[in-house]
Structures are given as C-alpha cells and as structure tokens.
Amino acid sequence: MRFIADMMLGRLARWLxxxxxxxxxxxxDDDEIVRIALKEDRIILTRDSALAERAKKLGVKVFLLSSNSLEEQIxxxxxxxxxxxxxxxxxxxCPKCNGPIKPVPKEEVKGKVPPKVYELYSEFYVCQKxxxxxxxxxxxxxxxxxDRKLRGER
Structure with missing residues (x-):
C-alpha cells in the first residue's frame, strides 16, 4: 500500500x-492530492469528508479517518x-522526506555525526534521499x- 496523507495527518504520515x-x-491543495493519488495509485488518508467524497467519485481509494489521536488512527x-x-x-x-533508509558501515558516518555518538554507537542508517x-x-x-503502544503490545 502506498499513501498520500492530507495536511491534517502529519504525525500519522511520519509513523507510516x-x-x-x-x-x-x-x-x-486537495486537487493536487487527488491528482497524485490517481496518477500514482495511492490511497488518500484524510479526516476531511468533502475531500474523501470528491476523491471517491473520481475512483480514488480513500481511508476517511475519524479520530484526531495517533493511536486511534492506527x-x-x-x-x-x-x-x-x-x-x-x-x-x-525517512520520517522527514519519505526516502528509503539503508544501514551503512560506521566508517561512512565518521565526521557526519557528533564524536560522542560515533564513539557510543556502532549501528547507523542513512536516508538515501x-x-x-x-x-x-x-x-x-x-x-x-x-511502537509497542501503537501495536497493542506490553
């Protein structure tokens, strides 16, 4: 599944x-959201019923969410x-730009992270975008x- 979230769902978008x-x-722009969803076969995530109805009429799949709470949205x-x-x-x-994140050898981040971070950690990931x-x-x-809370784990 690929999504496009409207402006009301930024926190949810980052978690997804x-x-x-x-x-x-x-x-x-709602029209742009609908256009991209159609072109890229994305599901629109929204709390806006008017946007949801307009998109559905054009054949776009929409998940109309009722809650404002991240946990309830999940x-x-x-x-x-x-x-x-x-x-x-x-x-x-990447929660910031949506690019894929890949593991990288520690040596690749030397000088790009604070020295203390480089010293303390051996596991690093970089957004490819x-x-x-x-x-x-x-x-x-x-x-x-x-994550445990969202997935209902103790």
Whole structure:
C-alpha cells in the first residue's frame, strides 16, 4: 500500500513511513492530492469528508479517518487492513522526506555525526534521499516504546 496523507495527518504520515509505507505528505491543495493519488495509485488518508467524497467519485481509494489521536488512527487503519509489523529498521522510510533508509558501515558516518555518538554507537542508517543519519539512541528507545503502544503490545 502506498499513501498520500492530507495536511491534517502529519504525525500519522511520519509513523507510516517508519513502518515502511511509502507515504507522501505536505501537499496543501486537495486537487493536487487527488491528482497524485490517481496518477500514482495511492490511497488518500484524510479526516476531511468533502475531500474523501470528491476523491471517491473520481475512483480514488480513500481511508476517511475519524479520530484526531495517533493511536486511534492506527487502530482505524488496522481495521482497514493496514498491517503494522516491525518498526524502523529494516524497512523504514525517512520520517522527514519519505526516502528509503539503508544501514551503512560506521566508517561512512565518521565526521557526519557528533564524536560522542560515533564513539557510543556502532549501528547507523542513512536516508538515501536526503542523507539524514539515524542511530539507536534515546529517541530510538522512545520510538520503540510508542511502537509497542501503537501495536497493542506490553
């Protein structure tokens, strides 16, 4: 499944990317969202019923979400058949730009991350599109906690 999320669903879009779903986000114009969804065979994610109805009339698949809560939105998507398996990595996409993230040898990030980070960690990932570097630090642990919560695990 490939998605395009409207402007109301930025947090959800970032999490879908972390779960490996190709998710476009940041397009403000509803007509453009519909055009891209049609052209690229993407499912529109929205809370806007008018956008949902217009898109459906044009043959676009739409998931109209009712909740404003990330946890509830994930539950709604699960009920619509979206699977949430392993979080970042190995299949994650960059939460910032939607590019694919790949593991890289530690040596490749030398001088590109703070010296203390380079010293403490041996596992690094780089977005193939924007170059953002990721490692399993404090934010990673927080993401894993949220992942367990979103997937209903203890």
């Amino acid at each position: 990317r972390l779960y490996g779903y190709d998710t476009l986000y940041g397009i403000k 539950k709604e998507l699960k009920n619509l058949g979206v699977e949430f398996r392993e979080l970042f990595p190995p299949n994650a996409r 924007c170059g953002q570097i990721y490692w399993p630090g404090r934010q990673w642990e927080e993401m894993l906690k949220m």
